[in-house]
Amino acid sequence: MPRSLLRRPSSSLLAIAIQLASAFSTFSPPPSSSSPLAPATAAASPPPTIIMTDDDVDVVAASASNDDDDDDDVPGDGDGSSDFPPPRDRSSDLLIDGWFHERNDLWPGQAFALKVKEVLYHKRSRFQDVLVFDSESYGRVLVLDGVIQATERDEHSYSEMMAHLPLYSHPNPEKVLVIGGGDGGVLREVARHPSVSEIVICELDADVISVSRRYLPSMAVGFDDPRVRINVMDGARFMDENRGAFDVIITDSSDPVGPASVLFETPFYRAMHGSLRPGGIVCTQGECLWLHLDLIRPLISAITPLFRTVEYAYTTIPSYPSGQIGFVIATKAGEERDGDTNEEDYDNKRQKTEDAGRDGCGGDGGGGCKVPRRVPDEEEARRLRYYTPEVHRAAFVLPAFARRAIFGE
């Protein structure tokens, strides 16, 4: 769940442009992981189109220099300065005795640990502590500010669910915005949908992109799709400037501490709502129902008036705290969503939905996202490792304690 930081001081634009320029310099892809579960490394393909919609970028981009050095020198400002205060737990403090221990005040008293084979990269970007290591049994691992963001072994669960829950809930997604998501895994999944004509990503930390392209090619392959356009900028600002533009907005963020906390507040959801087309869908990283009900409940309450439907789903993923992570999924009212091209098919689906709702497994009589409106074709289904239409529906079925806490049922 790579982070997007919303409040970036404009003084950092030059550095960002430099970072961005070298994010697509000619890195040689590393050998693919030894993990038996790691996906095959994608074939080399041309770098994506880069859009710089930030006002200042045209100027600074001209003076950006390429950095062709591929010897462990993924670009950063290098002076140790930061736009945000350093986190309490730096990754180096968590590398103990050959293991990485994910200790954090967000999950006090518990920690997932991975045995480290080799640290491949460890530097502080302008925004955060960036660590990549090769693990004994989870392939390569990306860690930001001491928190595991993705491992080659299980990222597919998160990436597939975060992309396909909203995309298969939409009858015809064309324009998709990803906020955060700098490792590329979610992009890779969005790109599986042939109806999608444009995929815009707003990731503030260009180092995450460059590090992922270098060390995590099975995820960063997502950047290689020709429909992908990259903004290194503030996602909220981009949305303000692009209202009513997207069918699906996915926020692949880090945890709600420090600057990322705004991603869990109502104004950010209002911005997403404004940037959606009628009938559009947002899907955001929604923390863990075993750990953060006190965060999830007020968020759901606060944003419910904004959207037509607000729902919560989750996926299992061993390398995230408590072994799972949730998604807040909300739909915007709109005639497009109500008017399927195939009326009969829609009526059938709605009937099924209502039946399912009565029967208690993933019904969404209210027009939400609990029942997919499209399904992967046979070939695509074979490629997916976690998502199925059945998993889609089951993902919305919450344990009693969580359903009570979040929805009062």
Add this chain to the structure above:
Amino acid sequence: MPRSLLRRPSSSLLAIAIQLASAFSTFSPPPSSSSPLAPATAAASPPPTIIMTDDDVDVVAASASNDDDDDDDVPGDGDGSSDFPPPRDRSSDLLIDGWFHERNDLWPGQAFALKVKEVLYHKRSRFQDVLVFDSESYGRVLVLDGVIQATERDEHSYSEMMAHLPLYSHPNPEKVLVIGGGDGGVLREVARHPSVSEIVICELDADVISVSRRYLPSMAVGFDDPRVRINVMDGARFMDENRGAFDVIITDSSDPVGPASVLFETPFYRAMHGSLRPGGIVCTQGECLWLHLDLIRPLISAITPLFRTVEYAYTTIPSYPSGQIGFVIATKAGEERDGDTNEEDYDNKRQKTEDAGRDGCGGDGGGGCKVPRRVPDEEEARRLRYYTPEVHRAAFVLPAFARRAIFGE
């Protein structure tokens, strides 16, 4: 998932009888946990009926002495001897720097860790290393041979699902056998079903029962139900002597290493099948689909010819490896299972089941357990913390990679 060890040399019977006698000595219940999620400590109630069906027990029970000393002296043979070789990872090796690290060759390269507030009990029983500690954020924790078996914070997920998946799938469960389950959590859940007239538990290690009664009263309350009868003996032998006797058999075992490995082999399933009434259901601890597909797949294949249906479900539980654990659930053919008293109701349910099957969420057109045949009444539903009828159905929906690996779909 307290263990039941099947092959117990008869020479250990005296020690077991002694252990058993003191398992129900007058321990004062400890103060209830400080965890906000920990259940309330149950009111004191009389100790359960104890059945000793083992041939030798009548003799040795007469010479068993009570041990009223409640000063950290839960009984064991105390000489450090064991009927099985000591495990490679002793709990003491895993208590490092104030944390308990659950490192184990069954999940190489990964480890869940809990911060320890205080070690409350740590001794070797005749069969295994038994550790109880008070954790910073998971309440009290039971550890056997270095593997977390239950925490006060999340055991309800496992205990509820392990009991209610088979019990709510059965139209009228009367006699229930629990193999293992010495902490009492599963018994507590089985006892919620008013149709059940008899609950027999076969747990080989009496120390687990006594330690749980002393330190984990919210689980051990399960022993207090007057319908519970305890056998400290070999579960397979008990089943051989009680054929066609049970509506539901639950195996709440530890992991398949050492002596417990027989619980994951075909002869044990054959024994369970033999001990079921027609139409009966077994539910066994089925390891984790993120870790042990190479164990689950051949097990499912091997036992499929024995039963009418064989299915796999899972539940989320943060303190188990990779954050979840599975259940193998199998039904025995039988006219009882096909002949509900309420034919109309049955037909309705079957139709719903088939609809659900087509729709892809937990259908079981083949008469399995994917759709509950009964549901908790309103009062009971309010007491349950994890299980709902919706959760029941969703539990059988497996991620694509697991469905392919286990069922070849």
